[in-house]
Amino acid sequence: MPETIETQQTAPAGRVRIENVERTFSTQEGPRTVLRDLDLDVNSGEIIAIVGPSGCGKSTLLRLVGGLDSPTEGAITIDEDRIRAHDDHTAIAFQEPRLLPWRTIAQNVALGLPRGTRGRQAKERVAELLELVGLTHAADQRPREVSGGMAQRASLARALARSPRVLLLDEPFGALDALTRLKMHDLLLEIHRAQPTTIVLVTHDVEEAIYLADRVLMLRNLHATDAEPERPRAKVVALGSSSGIGALGSARTSESPHETAVKTRPTNGSIARLVSVPGTRPRDRGARAFTDLRTGLLDGLGVHKHITKENA
Ligand SMILES: Nc1ncnc2c1ncn2[C@@H]1O[C@H](COP(=O)(O)OP(=O)(O)O)[C@@H](O)[C@H]1O
Numbered sequence: 031m032p033e034t035i036e037t038q039q040t041a042p043a044g045r046v047r048i049e050n051v052e053r054t055f056s057t058q059e060g061p062r063t064v065l066r067d068l069d070l071d072v073n074s075g076e077i078i079a080i081v082g083p084s085g086c087g088k089s090t091l092l093r094l095v096g097g098l099d100s101p102t103e104g105a106i107t108i109d110e111d112r113i114r115a116h117d118d119h120t121a122i123a124f125q126e127p128r129l130l131p132w133r134t135i136a137q138n139v140a141l142g143l144p145r146g147t148r149g150r151q152a153k154e155r156v157a158e159l160l161e162l163v164g165l166t167h168a169a170d171q172r173p174r175e176v177s178g179g180m181a182q183r184a185s186l187a188r189a190l191a192r193s194p195r196v197l198l199l200d201e202p203f204g205a206l207d208a209l210t211r212l213k214m215h216d217l218l219l220e221i222h223r224a225q226p227t228t229i230v231l232v233t234h235d236v237e238e239a240i241y242l243a244d245r246v247l248m249l250r251n252l253h254a255t256d257a258e259p260e261r262p263r264a265k266v267v268a269l270g271s272s273s274g275i276g277a278l279g280s281a282r283t284s285e286s287p288h289e290t291a292v293k294t295r296p297t298n299g300s301i302a303r304l305v306s307v308p309g310t311r312p313r314d315r316g317a318r319a320f321t322d323l324r325t326g327l328l329d330g331l332g333v334h335k336h337i338t339k340e341n342a
């Protein structure tokens with residue numbers, strides 16, 4: 031492998047520290063706090079999934095980590111450096127691939143290269159990225175000539191082009207059909223093995239979170255009463271105690287060392303739950319070990335699966 035490429039690849043996976051973050055927007059109805067009292071450390075090389083009801087601030091949090099917005103309170107650092115606007119340490123990809131239609135796939139990927147990367151070095155890096163996402167054959171095609179899955183792979187390659195320390199993904203597979211989405215999961219894991227970066231993945235898909243992530247962070251909608259009625263808490267507590275997923279506001283931790291590690295927060299901040307996914311990747315999607323975890327997460331999202339511990 032040419033030396034130039036090796037040096038580009040060695041950007042270390044970043045450690046993200048989110049400290050006491052609040053984001054309040056001013057709106058016509060007055061200030062609206064979307065994120066509050068948010069503390070989180072994302073380990074170097076970790077994949078963390080963020081789930082939560084629509085409008086709870088998932089994209090807002092991702093934008094803060096990516097330097098596209100600033101917290102009203104608190105601080106975010108990557109490897110001890112404060113995030114700056116359009117931070118070089120991070121790259122972000124969205125649900126829509128956002129490719130330039132008049133450029134080829136290869137040219138779109140090249141747009142992600144660090145400034146000043148030119149000539150042979152640029153060409154080789156783009157070729158390497160296209161190979162990584164399985165698009166070598168489509169290098170000269172335009173976005174409208176390729177499938178949605180291929181366009182999304184190009185978008186991933188463009189984000190990876192700058193060798194980010196932290197890759198931020200905002201529902202990246204949300205618009206894809208089910209089969210393509212499953213394939214993209216494995217591609218993402220392959221990429222993570224080949225170019226280990228820290229990944230913060232926003233998703234509305236609990237299965238996706240469990241399959242991909244080391245930990246799942248569930249955010250709470252601070253304005254839930256506007257949108258949906260409060261759900262009875264007793265059921266959450268019961269599920270929490272059977273699955274090892276802590277109930278809101280409870281300080282308990284899991285009793286068995288094999289159970290999911292739990293960190294719960296006795297505050298009214300944005301974090302509803304922070305759950306470790308047991309086992310190592312690649313995971314068995316159907317493993318029984320995930321049944322309680324899945325049920326607990328869905329329950330936290332307000333989805334009743336009518337699965338109890340007895341019939342799961
Ligand atoms: N620039 C902004 N000004 C005012 N409100 C905003 C702004 N950006 C986001 N919001 C509000 O913040 C809340 C969270 O938005 P978002 O982070 O996009 O939610 P999610 O990604 O979890 O669905 C929403 O109520 C949204 O309307």
Ligand SMILES: [Mg+2]
Nearest residue numbers: 088089090200
């Ligand atoms: Mg969003």
